[in-house]
Amino acid sequence: MVSLRALAPSLTRITIAGAIGAALHIGQGNCDLIDAKAVEFSRAALTQTDVEGEVISCEGPKDNAPAFTHREKVGTGRGPKVEFVVDPVDGTTAASKGIKDAISALACAPAGCLQVLPDDGYYFKVATDYHSIGKISVDVPIEEIVRTVAREKGLSLGNLTVIMLERDRHLEMLTALRKLGVRIILIPDGDIAAAVVSCIPQSGVDLLLGAGAGPEATIAATAVKCLGGAMLVKVWQDKNDDPKRVDRLRLAGVDVDKAYCEDELAKGRELVFAASGVTKGELLDGVRLIPEGAVVHSICMRLPSGTVERSETTLRFKGHPVYKQFLP
Numbered sequence: 001m002v003s004l005r006a007l008a009p010s011l012t013r014i015t016i017a018g019a020i021g022a023a024l025h026i027g028q029g030n031c032d033l034i035d036a037k038a039v040e041f042s043r044a045a046l047t048q049t050d051v052e053g054e055v056i057s058c059e060g061p062k063d064n065a066p067a068f069t070h071r072e073k074v075g076t077g078r079g080p081k082v083e084f085v086v087d088p089v090d091g092t093t094a095a096s097k098g099i100k101d102a103i104s105a106l107a108c109a110p111a112g113c114l115q116v117l118p119d120d121g122y123y124f125k126v127a128t129d130y131h132s133i134g135k136i137s138v139d140v141p142i143e144e145i146v147r148t149v150a151r152e153k154g155l156s157l158g159n160l161t162v163i164m165l166e167r168d169r170h171l172e173m174l175t176a177l178r179k180l181g182v183r184i185i186l187i188p189d190g191d192i193a194a195a196v197v198s199c200i201p202q203s204g205v206d207l208l209l210g211a212g213a214g215p216e217a218t219i220a221a222t223a224v225k226c227l228g229g230a231m232l233v234k235v236w237q238d239k240n241d242d243p244k245r246v247d248r249l250r251l252a253g254v255d256v257d258k259a260y261c262e263d264e265l266a267k268g269r270e271l272v273f274a275a276s277g278v279t280k281g282e283l284l285d286g287v288r289l290i291p292e293g294a295v296v297h298s299i300c301m302r303l304p305s306g307t308v309e310r311s312e313t314t315l316r317f318k319g320h321p322v323y324k325q326f327l328p
Helices: 004-023 031-047 092-097 142-153 168-180 191-197 214-226 245-251
Strands: 052-058 072-074 081-090 103-110 123-128 161-165 183-187 207-212 230-235 271-277 288-290 293-303 308-316
Touching: 004 031, 004 081, 004 092, 004 103, 004 271, 004 293, 004 308, 031 072, 031 081, 031 092, 052 214, 081 092, 081 191, 081 214, 103 191, 103 214, 123 191, 123 214, 142 168, 142 207, 161 168, 161 191, 168 183, 168 207, 191 207, 191 214, 191 271, 214 230, 214 271, 214 293
Parallel strands: 052 081, 161 183, 161 207
Antiparallel strands: 052 072, 081 103, 103 271, 123 207, 123 230, 271 293, 288 293, 293 308
16 A cells, blocks of 8 residues: 555645646636636646545635535545545635735545544634643633743743734734734734744744634644644634534534644644645745746645655646646
């Protein structure tokens, strides 16, 4: 049986395809078109991948955006039985406006290893590197989380960098962070990439804070686990929530009082995370279109080895088994 390790390059090709599909329409202001093309290109690449695969979750359906169908069967059927959580474009709005921090990303694991929180409202997420494993909690004030991470990393508050989505729901948190005097990077979209960079040494980012969607949490947790970092995810309860949301989550099997860690969202020791840049961001450069092709920057990481591979791929569209079918 082919291992996930051997499949890792093929999995990166899937996110490359999603990134190119999205990048062909950067800045046109059409989110649905970007999602649709990213899904279409990703699906075409998956069709040629030697796995017996199933997409157990894809970001997008709750917004009625184009997406893989739930439990969609993918792959040639000639390979290991695996499952995927896919976000063809994390940062669709950013890509539609031609601004930074859009990526195409996926998590892959043997069947039964990935747990996805329902795409119903938001979840509070904390991610950081190995220094704070077992030291942080989401049941304490934001200030305590930040001080703990700074202490464990041996940094002063003034030298600690927090990354978070720029959202109205984060205004109170943002005020607290500014009072602490930490450095803050506000991003328009893309908390998967933000979680990943918080775990990469010398990235210049120390901590992800904020509320985002459920499928992205599992993809990010896969990467964080591959990097040996720490991540906690808990149901975010907001005054603007649908009052029936908590009941729906409980019926779906979610413990609304629990903080899920990276080991619970991405189980086992055989995992792959892959991502490719759509627009330039904190983690990856964006797609550059060249005559008759494109240059794409990607990252792939896997367990059990903990290997992290960065790549630059130059593609020629003419005659390519994936892209030739979509292009004039």
